Amino acid sequence: MSSLAMNSDPREQLRSSLKLRLKSDRQVVIATFREDGKPEKLLRSLRQSVDEVLTQAWQAAGLPANAALVAVGGYGRGELFPYSDVDVLILLGHSPDEETRHRLEELVQLLWDLGLEIGSAIRTVEECLAESEADITVQTSLLEARLVTGDADLFARLQKEYDAAMDPQAFFHAKTSEMRQRHAKYEDTAFSLEPNCKESPGGLRDLQVILWMAKAAGLASSWRTLATRGLITQTEARQLMEKERAFKDIRVRLHLHAGRREDRLVFDVQTAIAESLGLQTTGSGVHMRRASEYLMQRYYWAAKAVVQLNTILLQNIEAMLFPQGCDKHPINERFNEVNGFIDISSDDVFERTPSAILEIFVLMTERPALKGITARATRALWHERFKIDAAFRADPVNRAYFLRILQAPSGIIHALRRMNELSILGRYLPNFRKIVGQMQHDLFHVYTVDQHILMVVRNMRRFTMTEHAHEYPYCSQLMANYPQHWLLYVAALFHDIAKGRGGDHSKLGVADAVQFCQEHGMSTDETELVAFLVEHHLLMSTVAQKQDLSDPDVIAAFAKAVRDERHLTGLYLLTVCDIRGTSPKVWNAWKAKLLEDLYKMTLRVLGGEPHSADRELKNRQQEALATLRLYGLPPSAHEALWKQLDMAYFLRHDASDIAWQTRALYDRLDSEKPVVKCRLAPIGEGLQIAVYIKDQPDLFARICGYFDRKNFSILDAKIHTTRHGYALDTFLVTEQSFAKSYRDIINLIEHELCDLLQTQAPIQPPVRGRLSRLSRTFPIQPTVDLRSDERGQYYLLSVTANDRTGLLYSIANVLTKYRVNLHTAKVMTLGERVEDVFIVDGQSLANARTQLQLETDLLEALKV
Numbered sequence: 051m052s053s054l055a056m057n058s059d060p061r062e063q064l065r066s067s068l069k070l071r072l073k074s075d076r077q078v079v080i081a082t083f084r085e086d087g088k089p090e091k092l093l094r095s096l097r098q099s100v101d102e103v104l105t106q107a108w109q110a111a112g113l114p115a116n117a118a119l120v121a122v123g124g125y126g127r128g129e130l131f132p133y134s135d136v137d138v139l140i141l142l143g144h145s146p147d148e149e150t151r152h153r154l155e156e157l158v159q160l161l162w163d164l165g166l167e168i169g170s171a172i173r174t175v176e177e178c179l180a181e182s183e184a185d186i187t188v189q190t191s192l193l194e195a196r197l198v199t200g201d202a203d204l205f206a207r208l209q210k211e212y213d214a215a216m217d218p219q220a221f222f223h224a225k226t227s228e229m230r231q232r233h234a235k236y237e238d239t240a241f242s243l244e245p246n247c248k249e250s251p252g253g254l255r256d257l258q259v260i261l262w263m264a265k266a267a268g269l270a271s272s273w274r275t276l277a278t279r280g281l282i283t284q285t286e287a288r289q290l291m292e293k294e295r296a297f298k299d300i301r302v303r304l305h306l307h308a309g310r311r312e313d314r315l316v317f318d319v320q321t322a323i324a325e326s327l328g329l330q331t332t333g334s335g336v337h338m339r340r341a342s343e344y345l346m347q348r349y350y351w352a353a354k355a356v357v358q359l360n361t362i363l364l365q366n367i368e369a370m371l372f373p374q375g376c377d378k379h380p381i382n383e384r385f386n387e388v389n390g391f392i393d394i395s396s397d398d399v400f401e402r403t404p405s406a407i408l409e410i411f412v413l414m415t416e417r418p419a420l421k422g423i424t425a426r427a428t429r430a431l432w433h434e435r436f437k438i439d440a441a442f443r444a445d446p447v448n449r450a451y452f453l454r455i456l457q458a459p460s461g462i463i464h465a466l467r468r469m470n471e472l473s474i475l476g477r478y479l480p481n482f483r484k485i486v487g488q489m490q491h492d493l494f495h496v497y498t499v500d501q502h503i504l505m506v507v508r509n510m511r512r513f514t515m516t517e518h519a520h521e522y523p524y525c526s527q528l529m530a531n532y533p534q535h536w537l538l539y540v541a542a543l544f545h546d547i548a549k550g551r552g553g554d555h556s557k558l559g560v561a562d563a564v565q566f567c568q569e570h571g572m573s574t575d576e577t578e579l580v581a582f583l584v585e586h587h588l589l590m591s592t593v594a595q596k597q598d599l600s601d602p603d604v605i606a607a608f609a610k611a612v613r614d615e616r617h618l619t620g621l622y623l624l625t626v627c628d629i630r631g632t633s634p635k636v637w638n639a640w641k642a643k644l645l646e647d648l649y650k651m652t653l654r655v656l657g658g659e660p661h662s663a664d665r666e667l668k669n670r671q672q673e674a675l676a677t678l679r680l681y682g683l684p685p686s687a688h689e690a691l692w693k694q695l696d697m698a699y700f701l702r703h704d705a706s707d708i709a710w711q712t713r714a715l716y717d718r719l720d721s722e723k724p725v726v727k728c729r730l731a732p733i734g735e736g737l738q739i740a741v742y743i744k745d746q747p748d749l750f751a752r753i754c755g756y757f758d759r760k761n762f763s764i765l766d767a768k769i770h771t772t773r774h775g776y777a778l779d780t781f782l783v784t785e786q787s788f789a790k791s792y793r794d795i796i797n798l799i800e801h802e803l804c805d806l807l808q809t810q811a812p813i814q815p816p817v818r819g820r821l822s823r824l825s826r827t828f829p830i831q832p833t834v835d836l837r838s839d840e841r842g843q844y845y846l847l848s849v850t851a852n853d854r855t856g857l858l859y860s861i862a863n864v865l866t867k868y869r870v871n872l873h874t875a876k877v878m879t880l881g882e883r884v885e886d887v888f889i890v891d892g893q894s895l896a897n898a899r900t901q902l903q904l905e906t907d908l909l910e911a912l913k914v
Contacts, residue, residue, distance in 0.1 A: 116143030116199030252353030350487030639734020
């Protein structure tokens with residue numbers, strides 16, 4: 051046996067030949083996969099190729115006879131994905147001497163030089179056992195250890211001592227805890243729009259965890275042996291093998307497409323993966339269905355089945371590892387309570403009494419002490435879900451059961467989620483079934499439609515729970531006094547149920563909601579309320595975020611649309627829950643305040659108090675004066691500034707803002723130097739910045755340019771010009787680092803922005819920042835809409851585009867070019883989508899040709 055260290059020529063020759071072999075084998079294996087599409091064959095062939103190369107390298111290394119090369123982890127399992135790590139254990143009979151250590155270093159270096167992503171450990175048997183006891187990851191990787199080459203007796207000793215040291219119960223608890231933590235990292239849902247096919251709930255890792263637990267307990271080592279042991283049925287074993295094969299197929303294609311290790315089904319690869327599987331886009335226009343949507347809906351259905359079957363398997367394995375006496379208490383003739391779980395009294399309960407399929411969830415909501423459903427009952431539900439047909443849905447008993455679930459005092463969300471996991475919810479509500487696993491390509495939803503709906507119901511439900519009252523106390527207070535709040539759950543369940551059908555989903559969803567209400571015996575008033583909420587569930591967010599809430603006519607029109615306090619409160623609560631249920635990034639305190647302000651102003655109008663601008667102005671001024679007195683300023687400190695401000699200023703600013711700005715400008719009313727004041731935003735995160743300076747045409751563009759260079763996001767802008775020609779502009783901006791060092795940032799902004807405005811430096815051209823990955827995958831056709839308000843006093847400019855750095859600055863430059871005066875800017879960012887609304891005026895806008903040219907230039911500015 052020759053040493054790698056003998057001379058350079060044999061070593062280089064070996065490296066070249068092994069590298070060439072790996073490359074050749076890999077090309078053949080991948081080409082074969084592209085022809086036959088068999089992922090298991092590819093995984094096995096790649097593993098065999100690497101086995102043979104490692105064996106050759108091992109033999110050339112000249113290592114001691116009492117050493118072994120052991121495959122661990124996925125490689126030990128006998129699978130090797132195209133770009134996965136090759137995890138190996140170099141097992142030694144005793145600690146290495148200097149020469150052996152040198153040879154090992156050369157071996158590992160050679161393996162790296164071959165282009166293998168090697169994950170290596172060098173240990174004795176004793177060290178393996180010690181590491182295994184201390185680290186569950188090491189213990190798991192050794193569970194799938196496989197001898198590649200070397201001392202078979204030494205490897206057998208490791209296996210024997212490892213098996214003897216294994217504590218199946220401790221291993222079960224450790225892996226269960228690890229799985230819960232992993233699921234939490236992925237938001238406990240398999241229905242993320244960009245799932246990780248390996249790590250997300252319902253993915254490959256969940257399947258591996260089950261087999262690890264079973265193998266550690268000596269119960270089984272494959273799906274077939276699990277079925278033989280009675281832990282699952284033969285049908286379930288086939289289903290699990292099918293889902294596992296599907297996920298492996300997707301993961302292989304992800305690796306090949308990316309040319310590296312990649313397990314995430316991100317938007318920009320979904321179409322390519324779908325097309326490689328033979329899926330094609332169908333339809334056109336609003337009826338178009340992308341190939342990626344077909345792929346992802348298949349993925350979600352498979353992941354849902356894995357989650358469900360894993361639940362059954364986990365309970366069965368736990369029951370075998372932790373046997374306990376049968377503490378059974380009858381609930382009724384169909385169900386028993388067994389060790390804290392609800393169980394069926396006989397295997398054919400659902401076959402004999404189909405309505406029991408819903409009854410079991412009613413009992414779960416009415417008995418909060420129950421910990422869950424037994425594996426036996428879960429399996430029976432899964433297999434008998436096909437009993438839910440048109441006759442089942444028409445049965446008054448079943449309709450009453452479903453309403454009892456929605457009206458239950460607790461456990462509603464748990465019941466609905468379990469029903470969805472078991473495909474019971476979609477079978478009872480056929481139109482809900484259509485949106486299970488349906489993608490949303492609007493760049494701000496991060497869940498499929500069905501998961502978003504359940505998230506909205508969950509958010510609504512939380513308003514009724516005291517443990518969550520601190521999150522949104524005002525909403526919780528309103529919910530506590532809302533009659534029949536279960537009607538809001540019905541509205542939430544139907545508000546997006548018609549997505550993907552083409553047309554306005556709000557209007558299409560009304561028909562589904564009305565049919566449900568009528569079939570379930572709900573009154574005319576109840577049906578009307580649910581239908582109103584479904585049809586108008588986007589109305590309040592549109593008004594709050596796109597219209598001028600200081601305009602009495604806006605409030606009056608909204609009050610007329612909602613009609614009364616019950617409709618208003620229901621719509622407000624549904625709107626909050628809906629926005630919060632899209633993505634953690636979309637909801638913020640600024641949006642919360644806009645909605646709350648609109649709610650309270652509308653409530654006063656509905657209560658008979660007209661939304662009087664004079665009354666509102668007087669109230670805000672009095673409140674601001676009360677705050678100013680706390681500052682110790684003279685009683686007349688406000689007079690000089692307030693004489694220069696019109697009603698619009700007072701109506702567009704809160705009393706706290708008015709007092710803050712009045713204090714900042716006391717004795718500085720005619721300042722030749724710009725005044726820049728900055729503070730933490732009173733509502734939510736971010737900074738509030740006030741700028742006071744002699745007005746100039748390009749002021750808004752200059753300020754936006756500064757914020758752009760600082761990478762600040764502008765959430766809101768209020769632009770005002772005083773009677774004596776000064777600009778008093780207020781901005782709400784945010785940035786990730788504000789919370790960490792806001793004092794330094796405040797001082798920096800006040801100094802830098804003041805200098806910038808004073809020096810009158812030339813405006814820098816906007817930098818057209820790159821679009822994000824999501825925006826490149828799902829580009830939005832930019833739109834610009836300019837129209838005068840009903841009184842012809844101002845113009846409403848609406849802009850929609852993909853978000854990118856420098857966007858608002860680009861818009862500001864165009865407005866400056868046309869000498870358009872800006873009064874208010876509402877900047878609404880929905881994930882990767884921007885919907886900005888500006889209230890503007892200017893002499894140039896009276897010319898229709900100029901308006902058209904302005905819109906054209908804005909569209910050009912919105913392009914990347």
